[in-house]
Structures are given as structure tokens and as C-alpha cells.
Amino acid sequence: MKVLIVNPPHTAIGSRIPDDHLPPLGLLSIAGPLIDDDHEVDFLDAEFGPLPISDIVSAIEKSGCEALLLGHSGSTSAHPTSSEIARRAKECCPGLLVIYGGVFPTYHWRDILREAPEFDILVRGEGEETCRQLVNALGRNQPIAGIRGIAFRAEGKVVSTPPQPMIRDLDAYRIAWELIDFDRYSYWGGKRAVVVQFSRGCPHPCTYCGQRGFWTQWRHRNPEVFAAELAWLHRKYGIEVFNFADENPTSSKKMWKRFLEAIISENVEITLVGSTRADDIVRDRDHLHLYKKAGVERFLMGMEHTDEKVLAKIRKGATPSTDREAIRLMRQHGMLSLATWVVGFEEERDSDYWRVLRLLLSYDPDQIQSLYVTPHRWTPLFGDIRHRRVIQLDQRKWDYKHQVLATRHVPPWRVFLWVKAIEFIVQSRPRALWRLWSMRDPKLRHAHKWYYAMGRRVWIHEVLGFLFRDKRIKNGPSVAEYWGANHESEEALSRSRSAAPSISDAEPLQLNSAS
Template structure:
């Protein structure tokens, strides 16, 4: 079949301000299996420009595709744009099959299929096996209800979901369609040729606000040696200089992560790695952090979320402020930059809480910070906790973690916004941070910190302008449950877990008396 993959233009400030663009890894991950199944596949990446929607639709339909797939990694805030694209596609080519995938449609499939005819099918959960099975069923005119992991309208036009798909036990079973992109167009870190990759999927921790944990269902990792070989191939064949890891937590298994580091060091390619992980994993790996840096790891984003122990308990983060501080110290000791994420907007926060958070951030002394706002997802346990809070931002395009969406008890929106902006400014402009930006002994880190500071300054002013001039907020909006619907935490696990077979000794131990 003739298939087009569409990466919608994202409205988030982080997508629009930087000159760099990263390739849409999720769509490329689907493209590989489709190409291997013999289909004709083309990618239309509308992030460049960004491409006007009319031009995007014209480009996508120019080759008269049988199917069009739409997906975006920031799927909640990208949904309004994806919906508009689908509606325009159907208006111009009603016979073209439009398929939608991502985290948001995985859980909101009932609402989406009931509210619009623009999407014919929704792929729920991991897409590599599901999309190949769906396209084959369409091509052979087989029963669609037998394809696991999809949702569509039945003969009576009612939303219907097939049984959940199984998790992919072997992540090396499906390849990424790297040939779908021109690597020369994609960059990060101030112009370095870059791609997005995944060493692992999922996370074993129980943070109750995380929108990804239940989507991936179970933590799994790729073969460390094969993953290192693919990185080396991308560098040698396509000149890739930087890998942005999309993993939620790639360092869960110290053994597997150590094997990857050793394999990549053996490949001897000058590739930089950035990604995110947990502070307690960094503390655990204190004895091998020199291998992190030798393998090319240059920055870790540490999901600290908050500096208040009571808040960390509320969201079941599982970490501690002491491990956060120690992780930053260890990373600096080994020449690796730290970016601390800090989340504001919890209901009962006041100026005293924000001040305490600011002082904690100064004590942590991270190289960079990223201030975010608490953003609940309907399929997470945190949504049930926050279901009665009022929504002040009805535009789903702004549910991107960079805008306050929920009303607070003690602070008005302008109070929280300008407090957060002042905290960002103060932390990034403190003498220690400025000294590192100007005089860091490592030129690579000096370059990266200067690039991030320049981009952050542009984003900062853009956010202030947006708050004052463009964005609109409600004084008395609906409750969270009224806005999105009833909690879905009972459906948080999007797929059926497939566990590897036990070894004979393990199986015997499981059934022995007293086990």
C-alpha cells in the first residue's frame, strides 16, 4: 500500500523557538516495519517552517496515498492540530484511510471516535506490530476486530476497541526507518546533527502523575551491543553527532546499561548522548560514572519534580532531596551536565513554598533547570486526586507542561507565573552558573551551556509575552473531571504484558514450598 506518515507542526514554544529540529522517532519506528512489509512509505515532517496546514495536506495527498498515519510525541497538546489535519484530509480525499496514534488517542479513543469521523482507526499502545497487522488486514480485507490494539467505529458507528496488543518483548525485532529522513535537516544542541533513539521502554517506578508509565506497561531494553552498533552506524553512515534518548529511565538495569556503555566505548565514535534518568540511579552508579562520560553522555535531565518532601510523597516520586543533591554533585564531578526539572502548580502551594523551592534549587546547584507546571492526564492516578480542581486553560494546545492549566488555592495565575519566571531567572543567572557558561574548562560543555542559555532566554521572553498578550485563562472554569471526563486510571495499562519465559531453575523455585 501507499502510506504517508505525518508529523504535525507542534504549537509548543519549545518546538517553535529553537532553530534545531529532531526527527519524529515514533513515526520512523512505524516506518521501518511498514517498509519491511513491502509498503511504499513517505514522511511529511511539518515541523519545518512550520508548514502551513493547507500546504501539508496538499503535500501528503500529492502521491494519492491509500493510508495516512498521524502521530506526535506531545500528543495531548498536538491533538487539536492533528484533528484539524485529519478533517482537512477527509474534506479533500474522503476515501483515504486516516490512522491516528500516540499516548493521548490511546486513552481518549472513545471520545475521539464519537466526536469526529476524521479518524478511521486509532492505534493504541506500541505501534510497530499493530500498524503492520492493521495494514495487512485492510489490504486483505480481513476482520478488523481480530487485530489487537486498535479502535474504530463498528457497523453501527459506535466506538469499538479490539483486545489490547501485547507488549513487544524483543525491542530489536523491529527496525527504525532511518531512510525516511534526510539526516542533514535534523539537529540539536546548537547545530549538531542529531537523532532520537530508545534504549528502553517503560519505567518500573510508580509516579502517579506520569503519562508514559502505563502506556509502555513494562520496562524492557534493547540488546546493548546492537544498540551501540546502531549508534556507531548512524555516525559513520549519516554523520550523526548527538543521540537524544527518548527513554523514561534508560538506567533501570545497571548491568544492561553498563553493557551498553562498554559496547559504545568499544565502537570508538565521537557521539554525544543526552537524555533523562532518575537521580537515585546516578547515585547507585557512582562507581561507573566515568564510563558514562567516556561513552559520550554529556547531559542528564533529572526528573526531580519538586523539592518538597510532602509533595514528592503525594506524587509517589520515590526519590529524595538528598539523592537529588548528591546526583548533581556526582555528575559535575564526572564532567556531565545536570538539568533539574522542577514542577509548580500543586493546589496548596503558596509564596512560602515557592521560596523554599527556590532555596532548594540554589542548594542543589544544577547546571540548568526546566520549570514546568503540573499537568494531569486522565489515565493516571493523579487525575483522580485532582479531579475536582478547576481548569483555567481550555486550549488543549497549551497542555504542554509549560502553561498553568489548573487553578490553585492560594495563588492567582499571575502570581504563580511571575514567581516561576523569577525563579528561573535567578537560578540560571546566579554567579556560579554564569561562571560555568563563560569559563568552563570543557569547550563542549561551554558550547552546550551557551546554546541552552540563548535558547532559554528566547523562550523566557516568549512565555512572558504569551502570558500577558496572547493566552487566555478562565476565572471560574469547569472541574478537571468535567473538562476531560471520568478518571481512567483503571485503564492505565494500555497493553497486555508479555513476560519472558522463566529459566527452569526459576520456575522450580516459584512452585517450591515456602516460595
């Protein structure tokens, strides 16, 4: 079967403005098994440019593909763009089959199939095995009702089959690296880069995060096989920077240490960047030298908030003292710390922002990143704040970088002013600037200067966007009214290895019923 996989352009997020781009690992992971099954697979990355939708549709038409596969890592905010691409592609190619996957379609399948006729089949949860089974069936003109993990329309109804069993062996499916031009992808200041994934899921129950629901269970790749793949990418394609897509790659102390030792034994000079938890850094204090020797230059640590009551409420399972210690330990071992903090968990007052500023200064991170609470229907947080008012109706702005919820005590303009002021003060404090210019490690100095340069561009972009492009409303709907009343927190994957379902196992929904 002739398949075209398209990575839609992300039209809102500010971090897309630098010249660096990273390849979409999720889509390449879907492509590998399809190629191995002898399907003709092409790939279009519309993030470059970004490519206008008219050019994307023209490329789809010229490809002559039988099936169009769409998906995006930022699937909620990218959904309007994905929908427009699918709709216009259907107009010029009436017989085209559109398959859509990602976190947003996994949980909003009812709404999408009822309201968006441009999508034919939705893939729910992990896509490697589901897409393989689906495209094989379609290519042979076989029925698809027995395939787990999909949603589609059948006889006037929207149908969702039972979840696909989660992939136990993450090394069983290969990534289609051959589909990309490595010269086009870079990170960390122009260095050739790719995205990789050591593990899937997260064992922690943070209420604002959908990782536990989507991935069901934390799993990891074989540490030695994974290290060998990174070394191969470095030697064959000159990859210098590996950006981990994992939410929490260090969850298993034993497995993460095995990976560090394996990549050290490969004797390659590479850079590793990603996300982890502060308590994992503190836990590994005795072998943090292995992090550095393996090539770790920076870890983003989601500290989310500086108030212990809020941390307990969102079930973060962290403390400010642990966060401070993690930053200190990373600096001691020659690594950079990027601390994220989130605005909007509570109905903050001006005094709360002042307190956040003081505490962030006391944390003394190398870099900070501010985000806004963005409540998704499939997270436990949705149930806690479903009454809060929405001020941003443009779904493309639900990218964690735009304020979407009203704060009763502080108007949006003052929230934005506080956030930008805190970023400016923390990043330009004398101690931070002195550290920037006095770094002895040339690799760290290069990385740190690049982050400052990128941050300055994003900061200016967001200020101009707030003043001239973004539109907010005063009396918006509640979160429940905006997304619909359902709180969809079910797991996307099954832990079992049970057989494929019959059509009688499928969950039907009348097209004219409420979701």
C-alpha cells in the first residue's frame, strides 16, 4: 500500500521559532514496521518553513498515496491544523483514506469522528503494532473491526475497539531513520541531532500529566541495545546531540545506570539532553559522574511549583529541598539544570508571584522555563478544575506556552507581566550572567549561550504575540463546557496479551448522540 506520513506544522508554540528542528520520532517509529511489511512509505515534515497548508496538500496530491497518516507530538494544539490538512486533502483526493493518531485523538475519538468527516480511522495509544495491522488489512481489503486500538465509523455509528496490548518489548520495532535527511535536523545550537526514547510512561501519579494514562506502564528498552543504536547513529550519520523524548528515563536506577555504562563503553563523544525528576538526581548522587562521562549536558527537571501544599495537591511527590539539592548536584558534576515552573494550578495573587520569584532565585537554576496549566480532559486535574473559566478559545494556543485559564485575582495582562518579569530577572541576575561567561567547559558554554540566544528570541516573540496576535475573552466557558463533561482518564493500552476483538467487542456510539 502506498502511504504518506505527514508531520503537520505547529502554528503556535514559541519554541518553534529558532532555526533548529528535531525529527518526529513518533512518526518514524510508525514508519519502520510499515516499511518492513513492504509498504511504500514516504514522509513529509511540514515543520520546515513551516510549510503552508496549500503546499502540503499539493505534496499529498502529487504523492499519489492511498493512505495519509497524520500525527503530532503536540497533538492537542496541532489538531486544528491536522484537521484542515485532512479536509483539504480529501477535497482534492476524494478517495484518500486519512488515518489519525496521537494523544488528542486517542481520548477525543468520539468528538472527532462525530464532528470531523475528514478523518476516517483513529489510532488510539501506541501506534507501531496497531498501524501495522491496520495498513496490512487495508492493503488486502480485509475488515478492520477485529483490530484493537482503533476508532472508526460503521453503519451510522462511531465504533471504538478494545485497547491494543501495550508493547512489552520496545526493541521489537525499528525506527525508519532512512526517511529523513539528517543534514536538516539540528539542536543545541546547530549540532546534528535526533530524538530518541529509552522508556515510555512514568510511574508517578501527577494529576496534570497524561503519561500514565496514555502509556499505561513504565517500560524501557534494553540498555545495551539502546546504547549501541545511539553509537551507530553517531558513527554512521554524525549525530552529536540526542534529545530524550522520555518523560522520566531514569525511573529505574539499575537500568539507567546500565545504559550509562553501556554508552560509556561505546567510547563516543555525544551530548545527551532530556527530562527527569529532581529526586532521581538526588538518588543517583553516588554515580552522577557517570551521567557526565556518558555525555549528559542538561536535564530538564519539572519542579512545577514552589509551594509544598500545591505540590501535594497535584501529587507531584517532590519537595523544594530536593529540588534545590538536585540543582546543586548537577552543577557540582558539570551539568546544566533547566527548572520548569507552572502558572495557574491555583487562583494566584500578586503576592504568590512575588514568592515564586524569591524561591526561584534561591533555587539558583542555570535555566528556567515557565509554563501555563493546560487542563486536558484525560487527566485527573480536569476533574479538580473543571469549574475554572477558559480565556483562550483557540485550541492552537493550548500548547502550555499561552495562558488558557482565568485567574480571578490577577488579570491576564498582569499574569503575563509577572511571568515575563520572573523569566527576565532569574535569567539575567548577576550570578547567572557571571556563570555564563566564566564556564570553563567549552561544550557547556556553547550550550548555555545558545539557550540564552534562543530564549531571548522566544521571549520577544511571546511578548509581541501577547500584545498584537493573541485574543483572549473575559467571560469564557468553564473547562468542562469547553472540552465536554466527560472525564476521560482511562488507560489507552491494555496490560494483557489477549487476542484481537470481534466486532461484538467494539464500543458503539450513535453519530447523533452526546459523547
